[in-house]
Amino acid sequence: xxxxxxxxxxxLGSLLGLELIGKVPPTLHxxxxxxxxxxxxxxxxxxxxxxxxxxxxxxxxIIGSVSLGFALFxxxxxxxxxxxxLAMFSRxxxxxx
Amino acid sequence: MxxxxxxxxxxxxxxxxxxxxxxxxxxxxxxxxDANRLAAFAMSLSVVGLLSYYLGTSGIAIQSWIWIxxxxxxxxxxxxxxxxxxxxxxxxxxxxxxxxxxxxxxLLVALGVAIFPISNSVENLNFFKSLINEVSISVSIFVGxxxxxxxxVAMAKLQGWLSTPGxxxxxxxxxxxxxxxxxxxxxxxDLINGNTSSIWLLVIVSSLLGIGVTLPIGGADMPVxxxxxxxxSGIAAAAAGFVVDSQLLIVAGAMVGAAGLxxxxxxxxxxxxxxxxxxxxxxxxxxxxxxxxxxxYTNITSCSVEECALTLEAANKxxxxxxxxxxxxxxxxxxxxxxxKLEQNGIEVVxxxxxxxxxxxxxxxxxLAEADVPYEQLKEMDVVNPDFPAxxxxxxxxxxxxxxxxxxxxxxxxxxxxxxxxxQEARTVFVIKRGMSAGYSGIKxxxxxxxxxxxxxxxxxxxxxxxxxxxxxxxxGEK
Numbered sequence: 001x002x003x004x005x006x007x008x009x010x011x012l013g014s015l016l017g018l019e020l021i022g023k024v025p026p027t028l029h030x031x032x033x034x035x036x037x038x039x040x041x042x043x044x045x046x047x048x049x050x051x052x053x054x055x056x057x058x059x060x061x062i063i064g065s066v067s068l069g070f071a072l073f074x075x076x077x078x079x080x081x082x083x084x085x086l087a088m089f090s091r092x093x094x095x096x097x
Numbered sequence: 098m099x100x101x102x103x104x105x106x107x108x109x110x111x112x113x114x115x116x117x118x119x120x121x122x123x124x125x126x127x128x129x130x131d132a133n134r135l136a137a138f139a140m141s142l143s144v145v146g147l148l149s150y151y152l153g154t155s156g157i158a159i160q161s162w163i164w165i166x167x168x169x170x171x172x173x174x175x176x177x178x179x180x181x182x183x184x185x186x187x188x189x190x191x192x193x194x195x196x197x198x199x200x201x202x203x204l205l206v207a208l209g210v211a212i213f214p215i216s217n218s219v220e221n222l223n224f225f226k227s228l229i230n231e232v233s234i235s236v237s238i239f240v241g242x243x244x245x246x247x248x249x250v251a252m253a254k255l256q257g258w259l260s261t262p263g264x265x266x267x268x269x270x271x272x273x274x275x276x277x278x279x280x281x282x283x284x285x286x287d288l289i290n291g292n293t294s295s296i297w298l299l300v301i302v303s304s305l306l307g308i309g310v311t312l313p314i315g316g317a318d319m320p321v322x323x324x325x326x327x328x329x330s331g332i333a334a335a336a337a338g339f340v341v342d343s344q345l346l347i348v349a350g351a352m353v354g355a356a357g358l359x360x361x362x363x364x365x366x367x368x369x370x371x372x373x374x375x376x377x378x379x380x381x382x383x384x385x386x387x388x389x390x391x392x393x394y395t396n397i398t399s400c401s402v403e404e405c406a407l408t409l410e411a412a413n414k415x416x417x418x419x420x421x422x423x424x425x426x427x428x429x430x431x432x433x434x435x436x437x438k439l440e441q442n443g444i445e446v447v448x449x450x451x452x453x454x455x456x457x458x459x460x461x462x463x464x465l466a467e468a469d470v471p472y473e474q475l476k477e478m479d480v481v482n483p484d485f486p487a488x489x490x491x492x493x494x495x496x497x498x499x500x501x502x503x504x505x506x507x508x509x510x511x512x513x514x515x516x517x518x519x520x521q522e523a524r525t526v527f528v529i530k531r532g533m534s535a536g537y538s539g540i541k542x543x544x545x546x547x548x549x550x551x552x553x554x555x556x557x558x559x560x561x562x563x564x565x566x567x568x569x570x571x572x573x574g575e576k
Contacts, residue, residue, distance in 0.1 A: 003229050006347060010335060013348035016117055017331075017355025024124040026452045026477060029360065029459035033324055034192045035123045035133050036356050039116060040330040041199045042140065042349040045147050046206040046337040047168070051161050052151045060213040061164045067205035068168030074199040077176030079137040081191060082123075084180065086130040088466035 031085045038078025044071035101153030108146030109345045115139035116349055120356055126472075143345055185467050186424045188460060193252040193323045196330050200244025203333035204300070207237035210340050211288075211296050231289045233339030238296065239281060239303045240333040246307035247326050251319055254311075261313065270313050271377070277306040310376065318375045320453070320460075321364050325372075328357025364453070370515075394533065394541070400551040402560060405527050406567035412489035414445045416481065418518055419461055420454055422495020422530070428558035429468035432494065435564055436470075442573045448474055449481040449518050451499035478518055485522035493520060493528040493544075495557050501542045512540055526550040529560045 024032055051064035116139045122132025151157050157165075176195070183191045211234045253259040284299035314322050331353030338346025365372050409415060417436065423429060436446045448470060454461035462475055476484075485491070493500055503510040504517040520526050521544055528545060530552060544550055553560055 006339060006342075006344065009344045009347045010351050013335070013351030014355040016348070017120070017352035018359060020117060020120045020352065021124055021356045021359045024360070024363065025126065025459075026450070027459045027462040027475070028124060028126060028129060029364065030188060030192075030463055031129060031133070031459065032120075032123045033327055033357075033360060034188070034195070035136060036120060036353045036360070037192055037196050037199065037327045037330065039120070039136055039140070039349055040196070040327065040334050040353040041202065042143070042346055042353075043199060043202045043206060043334045043337045044140075045143060045343060045346055046334075046341045047202060048144065048147055048165065049341045049343070050206055050209050051164050051168075052155070052157050054161060054164075054213075056158065056160055057213055060209055061160065063205055063209040063212075065164040065168035067202045067209065068165065069172035070198040070205065071202035072169055072172030073176040073179075074195045074202065075137075075140055075176070076173040077180040077191075078195045079133060079140075080177055080180035081183065081188070081195070082133045083130065085185070085188070085463050086133055088463060089126060089129070089472060 027089070031082050034078055034085065035082040038075050038082060041071045041074035041078060044068055044075060047071050101150050104153070105146050105150035108142060108149075112139045112143040112146065112345060113348050115142070117352065120352060184427075185464055186427065187256070188463065189320060189323060190252045190255045193248045193255065193326070196323065196327050197245045197248030197252070199330040200241045200248065200326075200333050202241075203237050203330070203337040204241030204245060206337045207234045207241065207340055208296070208300070210234060211238075211293065228289065229339070231291075233336050234296075235285050235288050235299060237333055237336035237340055238299055239285065240329055240336055242300055242303035243307035243310070244326050244329045244333055246304045247311040247329075248323070250308050250311040251314075251323050251326065254314075255319055259312075261315065270309065274306060274309045277302050277309055281306060314375065318370065321361055321370070321372070321375050324357060324361040324364055325376075328354050328361060331355075331357055394546055396546045396548070397533070398548070398551045399554060400527075402553060402555075402563040403567050404551070405553055406564055406571060406573075408525055408527070409439060409444075409490055409492075409564075410442070410568065410571050410573050412439075412444055414484075414488045415439060415447075415490045415492065416485065416488050416520075416523065417446065417448045418491060418493045418496050418500055418520060419448060419450070419465065420494060420496025420499065422497075423557050424461070424464050424495070426495065426557040428494070428561055429464050429470075431558050431561040431565070433465075433468040433470055435561055435568070438565065438568050438573050446474065447476050447481065447484070449478065449520075450475050451478050451496070451518055452516070454496065454499060478516060482519050485519045488523040489525065491520045491523040491526045493526060493530075494561075495529070497530075497542055498540065500544055501540065502547075503540065503543050506543070510540065520544065521547055521549070524549065527553055529553045529555065529557055531556060 047064050047068035051061055051068065054060040054064060115135055119132045119136030119139060122128040122135065179191065250259065280302040281299060284295045284302060287295035288299060311322060331350045335347045335350030335354060338350055361372065365375065423432065439446050448465060450461050465475060498512060500518050500520045501512055502521050504512040504515040507513060526544065526549055528550060532554060545552060
């Protein structure tokens with residue numbers, strides 16, 4: 001992948017992000033922040049790449065593994081905590097019966 | 098193009114699409130929960146895509162599998178535990194912590210690649226390519242380090258582990274931060290010039306810069322900072338994407354970065370603060386004390402819980418204004434008991450939610466939802482403000498700055514221009530509060546001096562419990 005095309009990817013990705021969040025009710029700001037935060041843990045893919053390409057280089061394996069741990073902490077925790085928050089909103093209708 | 102490449106391409110494309118739909122869905126109440134799961138699914142899918150690609154091409158060594166499994170298990174385990182255990186009141190801190198760890202991950206990837214160049218990418222490096230590599234590594238380290246230390250400081254401040262040191266409120270901090278910033282730049286260019294040892298300088302000064310920038314920011318502005326740092330962690334992920342040549346990472350990182358910026362902007366608007374003044378203005382209280390120090394309270398009326406109960410019983414319409422103090426006292430469930438009693442007596446109860454009630458926009462909604470308050474009873478500020486003149490009783494619970502009429506009347510006030518709830522328009526206002534201490538902003542609240550305002554002093558939970566007892570004695574809510 002050439003650098004220029006990666007830059008295009010960056011540009012289009014940013015525009016997509018700007019477009020996606022137009023009107024958000026304040027209710028959802030915290031869950032949205034925490035959900036987006038979980039997605040930013042996508043660096044786990046970079047950590048995985050690092051580990052796979054380490055070719056037996058132990059210090060590199062360790063760095064990759066620690067990095068993967070941090071990223072997954074972010075991803076797993078982020079999605080779970082967002083789900084916990086959102087569960088409180090969606091529970092409402094069934095409760096009223 | 099061979100098969101693994103095509104499969105990975107298709108999976109990546111699908112993952113990006115699902116992530117975008119996920120972020121989109123998260124901005125609507127109905128679809129939010131499914132959208133969150135969709136995003137989580139997309140993330141898992143992207144991992145499967147990456148691993149299957151390597152399995153189909155170079156293969157994955159046993160040793161790599163071991164380290165992958167160790168890292169995944171430990172990270173996921175602690176993430177899941179924290180997410181399950183953390184109380185809803187500490188949500189802002191938790192998001193900050195998760196966010197910091199995402200930044201740390203990008204930082205470590207870049208460090209790893211910088212210190213131990215990945216063998217097969219080195220072979221055919223021309224000058225241009227290696228320059229890009231150095232730049233993206235530096236950016237990833239710089240942004241990752243700022244995200245990490247900034248988020249940790251934000252968390253520590255919200256938890257009350259760190260206070261705001263005095264020197265950070267003086268001009269000294271600008272000087273200190275400029276020194277850090279310049280040092281980072283020097284390290285940055287040194288690194289690009291091929292001097293690999295300056296990578297450590299970059300790590301250290303950008304970490305310090307993250308601390309130096311976040312430390313002076315006051316508690317009230319912290320949500321904005323967390324949102325901004327969230328945006329940074331997206332940028333850090335995108336930079337890491339350049340480091341390891343992954344389009345998926347770049348797209349996802351850029352999306353989060355851009356979406357985070359928008360969200361930050363929305364939050365700033367709600368607080369009537371510009372991003373610049375949040376970042377460089379220091380804590381609001383530092384500016385506030387000078388201008389409002391002269392204001393002493395002259396006309397405070399305090400009343401007992403009993404009087405409060407009597408007034409409530411006679412009311413037709415009650416508006417509750419919850420604030421962070423309510424959350425700290427963990428009194429949202431007790432509050433729900435009180436409002437249930439009032440509703441059973443035919444009294445209309447509504448909750449007025451200021452955009453920044455609690456410590457994050459939407460935080461109060463989450464807390465009240467936890468206490469089973471029906472979603473329809475939560476009214477946003479613009480919707481509820483015209484209702485105050487027709488309201489008999491307003492109960493202010495642990496909110497302060499968001500009900501300060503100064504924001505409308507006093508152009509010299511630091512709060513001036515901030516959107517507030519017009520509670521003073523109601524017939525009677527009860528403010529339940531521990532004492533006369535000021536709110537987050539440290540500014541005197543003119544509301545407390547008004548003749549139709551009565552203070553009920555005490556811990557929110559205790560007062561509400563007493564209130565339940567009094568209402569019971571009056572026979573409210575027992576049919």
